[in-house]
Amino acid sequence: xxxxxxxxxxxxxxxxxxxxxxxxxxxxxxxxxxxxxxxxxxxxxxxxxxxxxxxxxxxxxxxxxxxxxxxxxxxxxxxxxxxxxxxxxxxxxxxxxxxxxxxxxxxxxxxxxxxxxxxxxxxxxxxxxxxxxxxxxxxxxxxxxxxxxxxxxxxxxxx
Amino acid sequence: xxxxxxxxxxxxxxxxxxxxxxxxxxxxxxxxxxxxxxxxxxxxxxxxxxxxxxxxxxxxxxxxxxxxxxxxxxxxxxxxxxxxxxxxxxxxxxxxxxxxxxxxxxxxxxxxxxxxxxxxxxxxxxxxxxxxxxxxxxxxxxxxxxxxxxxxxxxxxxxxxxxxxxxxxxxxxxxxxxxxxxxxxxxxxxxxxxxxxxxxxxxxxxxxxxxxxxxxxxxxxxxxxxxxxxxxxxxxxxxxxxxxxxxxxxxxxxxxxxxxxxxxxxxxxxxxxxxxxxxxxxxxxxxxxxxxxxxxxxxxxxxxxxxxxxxxxxxxxxxxxxxxxxxxxxxxxxxxxxxxxxxxxxxxxxxxxxxxxxxxxxxxxxxxxxxxxxxxxxxxxxxxxxxxxxxxxxxxxxxxxxxxxxxxxxxxxxxxxxxxxxxxxxxxxxxxxxxxxxxxxxxxxxxxxxxxxxxxxxxxxxxxxxxxxxxxxxxxxxxxxxxxxxxxxxxxxxxxxxxxxxxxxxxxxxxxxxxxxxxxxxxxxxxxxxxxxxxxxxxxxxxxxxxxxxxxxxxxxxxxxxxxxxxxxxxxxxxxxxxxxxxxxxxxxxxxxxxxxxxxxxxxxxxxxxxxxxxxxxxxxxxxxxxxxxxxxxxxxxxxxxxxxxxxxxxxxxxxxxxxxxxxxxxxxx
Numbered sequence: 001x002x003x004x005x006x007x008x009x010x011x012x013x014x015x016x017x018x019x020x021x022x023x024x025x026x027x028x029x030x031x032x033x034x035x036x037x038x039x040x041x042x043x044x045x046x047x048x049x050x051x052x053x054x055x056x057x058x059x060x061x062x063x064x065x066x067x068x069x070x071x072x073x074x075x076x077x078x079x080x081x082x083x084x085x086x087x088x089x090x091x092x093x094x095x096x097x098x099x100x101x102x103x104x105x106x107x108x109x110x111x112x113x114x115x116x117x118x119x120x121x122x123x124x125x126x127x128x129x130x131x132x133x134x135x136x137x138x139x140x141x142x143x144x145x146x147x148x149x150x151x152x153x154x155x156x157x158x159x
Numbered sequence: 160x161x162x163x164x165x166x167x168x169x170x171x172x173x174x175x176x177x178x179x180x181x182x183x184x185x186x187x188x189x190x191x192x193x194x195x196x197x198x199x200x201x202x203x204x205x206x207x208x209x210x211x212x213x214x215x216x217x218x219x220x221x222x223x224x225x226x227x228x229x230x231x232x233x234x235x236x237x238x239x240x241x242x243x244x245x246x247x248x249x250x251x252x253x254x255x256x257x258x259x260x261x262x263x264x265x266x267x268x269x270x271x272x273x274x275x276x277x278x279x280x281x282x283x284x285x286x287x288x289x290x291x292x293x294x295x296x297x298x299x300x301x302x303x304x305x306x307x308x309x310x311x312x313x314x315x316x317x318x319x320x321x322x323x324x325x326x327x328x329x330x331x332x333x334x335x336x337x338x339x340x341x342x343x344x345x346x347x348x349x350x351x352x353x354x355x356x357x358x359x360x361x362x363x364x365x366x367x368x369x370x371x372x373x374x375x376x377x378x379x380x381x382x383x384x385x386x387x388x389x390x391x392x393x394x395x396x397x398x399x400x401x402x403x404x405x406x407x408x409x410x411x412x413x414x415x416x417x418x419x420x421x422x423x424x425x426x427x428x429x430x431x432x433x434x435x436x437x438x439x440x441x442x443x444x445x446x447x448x449x450x451x452x453x454x455x456x457x458x459x460x461x462x463x464x465x466x467x468x469x470x471x472x473x474x475x476x477x478x479x480x481x482x483x484x485x486x487x488x489x490x491x492x493x494x495x496x497x498x499x500x501x502x503x504x505x506x507x508x509x510x511x512x513x514x515x516x517x518x519x520x521x522x523x524x525x526x527x528x529x530x531x532x533x534x535x536x537x538x539x540x541x542x543x544x545x546x547x548x549x550x551x552x553x554x555x556x557x558x559x560x561x562x563x564x565x566x567x568x569x570x571x572x573x574x575x576x577x578x579x580x581x582x583x584x585x586x587x588x589x590x591x592x593x594x595x596x597x598x599x600x601x602x603x604x605x606x607x608x609x610x611x612x613x614x615x616x617x618x619x620x621x622x623x624x625x626x627x628x629x630x631x632x633x634x635x636x637x638x639x640x641x642x643x644x645x646x647x648x649x650x651x652x653x654x655x656x657x658x659x660x661x662x663x664x665x666x667x668x669x670x671x672x673x674x675x676x677x678x679x680x681x682x683x684x685x686x687x688x689x690x691x692x693x694x695x696x697x698x699x700x701x702x703x704x705x706x707x708x709x710x711x712x713x714x715x716x717x718x719x720x721x722x723x724x725x726x727x728x729x730x731x732x733x734x735x736x737x738x739x740x741x742x743x744x745x746x747x748x749x750x751x752x753x754x755x756x757x758x759x760x761x762x763x764x765x766x767x768x769x770x771x772x773x774x775x776x777x778x779x780x781x782x783x784x785x786x787x788x789x790x791x792x793x794x795x796x797x798x799x800x801x802x803x804x805x806x807x808x809x810x811x812x813x814x815x816x817x818x819x820x821x822x823x824x825x826x827x828x829x
Contacts (some may be wrong), residue, residue, distance in 0.1 A: 024680060025680075025683075025760070025761075025775060026680050026681050026682045026775060028195055029680070044546075044547065045544060045547050047543045051182060051403065052401070053400075053401045053545065054399075055545065055546070058394055058396065069809065091710065093541065094540070094541070094542050094543075095541040095542060095543055096543070097542070097543060098543050098544070098545025098546060098547050098548065099544075099545065099547035099548045099551065100542045100544060100548065102545065105538065105540060105542070106530075106532060106534075106542065108526075108530075109527065109530045109544065109548075111528075112522065112523060112526040113519055113523040113552050113556065115521070115522070116518070116519045116522040117519045117556075119516070119517060120515045120518060121515070124511055
């Protein structure tokens, strides 16, 4: 095997390729681990605007990189998470948020699981209630109860 | 010539499907045996014709006939043979043809194996299959003809999207379609039952093997797709809540609910209406998935609007079939008499709970997937609904469901004893909690929540074992008798327990990789090392390499643990020459159930330097990640065992066999 750097140089020159970049680049990473952690979790919530369905944390697009750097800049300058989101939304619109905020427009979205679950429970409750009277079945009269008890006693005596 | 023959066969298949759509229904109405029998013949003939057509297209791919537009656009003469063949379904037209091939394959199976079905039911089922076949054949012939020629013939093809040139793609779509399309049989059975206005436990028993078959394939297909995305896309994600994934996940969720509710119907004649509705919903979601993926509506509402021919066609199919089925359901459902009664706390009640959660989860995924489209269409406002939304809504729905899973099989039919079930699960719960704590104890800095989440996974696993142990009478009878009883249990009991066990395994994989994954990223020059998950990777060198239709740079790594060399890994950046498209080929080293995952990034050229001196390397330690797919495979395997149960093959209820000396098997099987 030949040493790495020479080969790499050769490859780059020969093929002239733009290779896919990564998500977070080493040079983007903040020195403060706590701040970097916040930056990562914010990144996972922001959409890469030019990708199909990726967060900027996963995307290798140039625009995603810009947004990652922007998020980190805001965090370093002392913004809270909320302020970062507000700032990004003011620039890119609600579309950038992978978890839509609760608003009139997204009320139905957020309420949907609860509503469906509620409707399901109501349907099941109705179904069960309607069955209840049948469920009990005919009860035995006192005479019948006694007859059964006698039969059982007779049986246990015999054995 | 062969290509034209394929096209011609497809057109004749369309004609045959039309015959299959009409005559059997008329026959069933009039009680005319010979008309009903036409359903069988035409189903088998349709299958052979579509098979011929599919073979013709495959032939065009194999010989690289670039005069066929579809081959020109998706193949390349230098491509390895396996990807030439898998390229047949690596594109819209070809995969639609595969879709139809599988559809008619299932129809032919019903015609072939459905001998024990009442004649009129079989005729109606095949007719409904005929309707679906007709609609999709028309769609392919009208808007997506895979046999179109181009003049003049190009010298070379444009190659298949390199991401799709993978063994995963060769397997994933056929599996997925076998699942997706397999649910068409449940749909056809449901519609046929509504047409006849008669439905009973025998119906549920007939549908069950088809539901199971479709479910097994869909489980396998989704797991396969997940693993493929994991190693191919280069950043080690295994589920993205991508709309395309959701499109296959929704029928799976609904299909899982259907499997469980059909159980109640089969054993107790209850939940008939609901089961019929679920059968319709499940296939409707398959159709919806096809629409979402094919119409381009997901990429953007606008691309859909600018070239709507295909999208509108599938939308029309969707509206006609779903609308028609629901209409028929509304008309006929009330006339279906429901049967068996049960208490809320009972096996039936448990299965109803299962359905409640699975249906809510399905609805959540459905609404989350469609909401941005609807909102944009109505208000023009664009929003995104991504993984954070689904994790937040879907996750909490699964926790109570998982906790309930071990209880279900321990409850008796009609009237169960929750306290009794809980007492019998003490051991499983205690062990599960202990196991969760032990794992977390040995993993420094792990959150307490992770211990609980792991314990849930263990609880589901141990619960499944408890179920089998109780059925065999472990602890109450001698070991020999218990073993014999265990061997005497119906296979469906094993299958069910195994599927639940697999679910628990999968949960553990998901929790472990989510909670304990570690990641390191660095610019590395040859000779440098990087640490992840207790392993040290030394970057040795970089080599160029030439593949059949790509060039790549391969990074060589040595894996060290405590200073000792344990393995070597290669990770590559590849460029497919025909499309000049770069891909990453991650290096993966499996250690136990865990994996070390290495991906290469950009070359780094310091300022002033002429050549790059380093490369960005990203390493992940993914603890227990393979359990996610192993769990899915166990689930699918459980389904397979259940499918092999004798009663399903026999088809109709039979009187009990002579009981064996080993002690009676009292528990009804799943």
